[in-house]
Amino acid sequence: MASYNILLIGNGAREHALAETLKRSRHDIKLFAYMKSNNPGIAELSDGYIIGMYDDIDQVKTYATLNKIDFAVIGPENPLELGIVDSLLEIGIKSAGPRQKLAALETSKSFTRALLKKHNINGNPKFKVFVTQNGVNDFIHELNGQYVVKADGLMGGKGVKVSGEHLKTVDEGVKYCEECIVKDGRVIVEEKFVGEEFSLMCFCDGKTVKAMPAVQDHKRAYVGDSGPNTGGMGSYSDKDHLLPFLRNEDIKDAVEITQKVCDALKKETGEEYKGIMYGGFIAVRDGVRLIEFNARFGDPEALNVLPLLKTDLVDVCLALINGTLHELNVRFENKATVCKYVVPDGYPDNPIDSGTITIDEKKLKHARYYYASVDKKEDGLYMTSSRAIAFVGVADDIYSAEKIAENAVKCVAGRIQHRPDIGTEELIRKRIMHMQKLRK
Numbered sequence: 001m002a003s004y005n006i007l008l009i010g011n012g013a014r015e016h017a018l019a020e021t022l023k024r025s026r027h028d029i030k031l032f033a034y035m036k037s038n039n040p041g042i043a044e045l046s047d048g049y050i051i052g053m054y055d056d057i058d059q060v061k062t063y064a065t066l067n068k069i070d071f072a073v074i075g076p077e078n079p080l081e082l083g084i085v086d087s088l089l090e091i092g093i094k095s096a097g098p099r100q101k102l103a104a105l106e107t108s109k110s111f112t113r114a115l116l117k118k119h120n121i122n123g124n125p126k127f128k129v130f131v132t133q134n135g136v137n138d139f140i141h142e143l144n145g146q147y148v149v150k151a152d153g154l155m156g157g158k159g160v161k162v163s164g165e166h167l168k169t170v171d172e173g174v175k176y177c178e179e180c181i182v183k184d185g186r187v188i189v190e191e192k193f194v195g196e197e198f199s200l201m202c203f204c205d206g207k208t209v210k211a212m213p214a215v216q217d218h219k220r221a222y223v224g225d226s227g228p229n230t231g232g233m234g235s236y237s238d239k240d241h242l243l244p245f246l247r248n249e250d251i252k253d254a255v256e257i258t259q260k261v262c263d264a265l266k267k268e269t270g271e272e273y274k275g276i277m278y279g280g281f282i283a284v285r286d287g288v289r290l291i292e293f294n295a296r297f298g299d300p301e302a303l304n305v306l307p308l309l310k311t312d313l314v315d316v317c318l319a320l321i322n323g324t325l326h327e328l329n330v331r332f333e334n335k336a337t338v339c340k341y342v343v344p345d346g347y348p349d350n351p352i353d354s355g356t357i358t359i360d361e362k363k364l365k366h367a368r369y370y371y372a373s374v375d376k377k378e379d380g381l382y383m384t385s386s387r388a389i390a391f392v393g394v395a396d397d398i399y400s401a402e403k404i405a406e407n408a409v410k411c412v413a414g415r416i417q418h419r420p421d422i423g424t425e426e427l428i429r430k431r432i433m434h435m436q437k438l439r440k
Helices: 013-023 040-045 057-066 077-081 084-089 109-118 136-142 170-184 248-269 301-308 313-322 398-409 425-438
Strands: 003-009 028-035 048-051 071-074 094-096 127-130 147-151 160-162 187-191 196-204 209-211 220-222 226-229 234-237 275-284 287-294 336-344 368-371 374-377 380-383 389-395
Touching: 003 013, 003 057, 003 313, 013 028, 013 040, 013 301, 013 313, 013 368, 028 040, 028 057, 040 368, 040 374, 057 084, 071 084, 071 313, 077 084, 084 094, 094 275, 094 313, 109 127, 109 187, 109 248, 109 287, 127 136, 136 170, 136 187, 147 170, 170 187, 196 248, 196 301, 196 313, 196 425, 209 248, 234 301, 234 398, 248 275, 248 287, 301 336, 301 368, 301 389, 336 398, 389 398
Parallel strands: 003 028, 003 071, 028 048, 071 094
Antiparallel strands: 127 187, 147 160, 147 187, 196 209, 196 275, 220 226, 234 336, 275 287, 336 389, 368 389, 374 380
């Protein structure tokens, strides 16, 4: 057993779960948090914390130096895009997170598509990157009107629009492309896949990748997968670490793609990717395709897998940093999980402004809960315009876990909404039937 001072950057539910998991360590650790707002769950678990902005790199470095940090854990994508890992390295502090140019795996969708194409890695769709509108209309017609438009930069999970769902006509697709080009200077148009999406997060030390349990996230705001995209309204995982609609070979294919991307990044940049490599995949009729990669834990997916992690997370972080992941036996409990987010009324398009929220902890049984975009003030807990609190049920099967999470939501008071259908038998049965029909 050793002693470590650890810096956790971030203030959402994902970071709350990371703080909880780090504090379970067998090691003697002191946890210091750098947050944009006061997350009471993280504050309670921390030995010290500071409120600041991610782009105030000097403040982060000063705080890390003051507390003699041994290594940092980076939660959200924004600090990665800003190069926080590189900045901490300047003062001798390593991180469980990729350097700025490697984080392009998430921060630039065009970078990732080009990487897969150049290194002949399976999973890419037909795609083109546009810096002007010239040719957009023709390419959409070439895809028979079955297309996806993706903003190139970070959009908080809300930059992807799909034909037939968000974009009803070709003209709407062309117009959204124009908006993306004006904002980011480029846009990606690619073929639309038909299948079922799943998330597969992997630990990666630059040479070795080790998979976590598969998770299915629910991006759409309303019951029945309707409404606008969100950062994620909830998610579920199964006790066998598969999902009910997946085959073992689907996971094998997704891990293979992730490993090849890890290798390609080293060839392309000369640097080893150290951190979480989180692939958004889709199971289709004849295999698995890549939707996108992210360079950190998913939110909500982290809330499904971290409570199940049996291996010491501090040891995992050290293995990522030191390149010794191949020596570590990474294990997860064989349990099912369901996560449901409580969000402010009107989310995501017209959320109420700064409403308060309370939890009746006396009625809260069995469920875990993680504070997300909230701010603890002297007169109460305030929601922001984003997701507020995540409730997680852990059980021997999905439907038992769903009941735990759903009952927990009922303990919340405030102007809130959530998706009661996540993890239910009816919704999961639809997923199973869809894949059976596709692969018949």
